[in-house]
Amino acid sequence: MNDENFFEKVYAIAREIPPGRVTTYGAIAEALGTKGSARMVGYAMNGSATVTPPVPAHRVVNRTGLLTGKRAFQGESLMAELLRNEGVEVINDQVVNFRHLFWNPLK
DNA sequence: TCCATGACTTCCG
């Protein structure tokens, strides 16, 4: 059981994301060793809201820096607001300078 | 065991 559950791994990395930084599902999936399971990363994040300790899922976006998971949050713009609160500028659900704010879990 | 779904990613037109 729980031998490094896939979800647990995703949560662990997501919690390691420093504030003011963002990462992509593919990067996390690659860090897990399953680069092809980028979709699973998002799938796991879907349950992150019910997991403890809470996971900063708002720091996780797709490879384009688009807030694809914003709909999973309570507010439609809550995810963008959370990122802005950390100093990340978000426009039209798109992270500005995403490439510069990108944080690599492998690093 | 097989089919269907999904906070993604990449390729083709």
Next chain:
DNA sequence: ACGGAAGCCATGG
């Protein structure tokens, strides 16, 4: 450059 379709992996029914 933009839009649509296919591919991959893990979970649930």
